[in-house]
Amino acid sequence: MEITKEKLLGFYETMLTIRAFENKAVELFADNQLPGFVHLYLGEEAVATGVCGSLTDKDYITSTHRGHGHLLAKGGKVDLMMAELFGKATGYCKGKGGSMHIADVELGILGANGIVGAGQPISAGAAFACQYKKTDAVAVCFFGDGASNRGTFHEALNMASIWKLPLVFVCENNMYGISNCQRQHMRITDVSDRAGAYGIPGVTVDGNDVIAVYEAAAAAVARARKGDGPSLIECKTWRWRGHFEGDPGAYKDPAEQEVWLQKDPIPRFEHKLVELKYASNAELDEIKAKVEAQIAAAIKFSQDSPYPGPEDALTDVYAE
C-alpha cells in the first residue's frame, strides 16, 4: 500500500504528541497537579495513530479509560484535553469529567469511558446510525484484551455481524487487564480468533508498528464503507506504566517489560523514515520541537485557567 510522505510524517507527529502528552501527565500527576485517576497510553501510540490515520472527521470512535491517545489521534485539541486533566473550567467537560470523560462530538469522538466494554454497544449504535442514514461514515471501537471478555463485546460483535454494520473493532492487546496477565484471563493467545465465532474477519498485527496497524485498519475501514460489515483487528502491544498512575506494576515481569521497551514504536518508526529517506534527522527534530512547544503551551493554558466554581456544580449535569 502506497502511503504518502505527508501522511507518514503526520503519523510521526501524532505519535510524538501522544508520547509528550503522556510523559507530561506522569510528571504533573506526581506533582499533585492532576486530580482524579489517570491511565496512561505510553508505549501504545502506534495503535491509535495507525487506526485513526485511516479515518476522516466524519467517522466515529469510542474510546476507553486509557483514552488520551485515541482522542489525540482523532484530532482532540491538546489544550482542551490538558485543561480537563487539570480539572479546569476551560477543559472539554468544563473540568468536571477529568481524564476518563473527554468527548468531542464534532470530531466524531463519542467519548472516553470508565466502564470497561461500554464503547462496544455505543459504537454499534453509531455504526447503525451511519448505515441507517446512509452517511458513508464508519465507527471504530477501541477496547482492551480484558474488555474482550465482557458480554458487551460478544453482543456487539454478533449484532454488528448480522446487520453488517460499518464498524471496526480494535482490540489493543497490551497483555494486561489491571494486574491480570492475558495468560491468566483467557485460554486463547490471539483475541482475533474470536472473530470467527461471529463470521467476521479477524486479524492480529504488530501493534508497535504504525504502518502495519494503518494497513490493517485501512482495509477494514474500506470493507466497512463498502457495506461488507465489521472486522476485528487485534494489535499486540504493551502498557509501559502501571494500570493507573500510582500503580507501580510490580506484577509485571521486568524481563518481559525490557523486551517490549526495546520495541518502542517511536524510534522504530524514526529509523524507517530516515532509512527510506522520507525525512532527515533535522526534519524529525523540527517536528519534535513543534510538539514540545504545543504541549508546553497547553500546560500553561491549563495552569492559567480557573477551576469551575461551586455555582457550576449542577450545570451541564441534566439536559435543559
Ligand SMILES: Cc1ncc(C[n+]2csc(CCOP(=O)(O)OP(=O)(O)O)c2C)c(N)n1
Ligand atoms: C464494567 C467494569 N468492570 C470492571 C471495571 C474495573 N476495571 C477498570 S480497567 C479494568 C481492566 C481493563 O483491561 P483492558 O480492557 O485490557 O484495558 P487496559 O487497561 O489494559 O487498557 C477493569 C477490570 C470497570 N471499570 N468496568
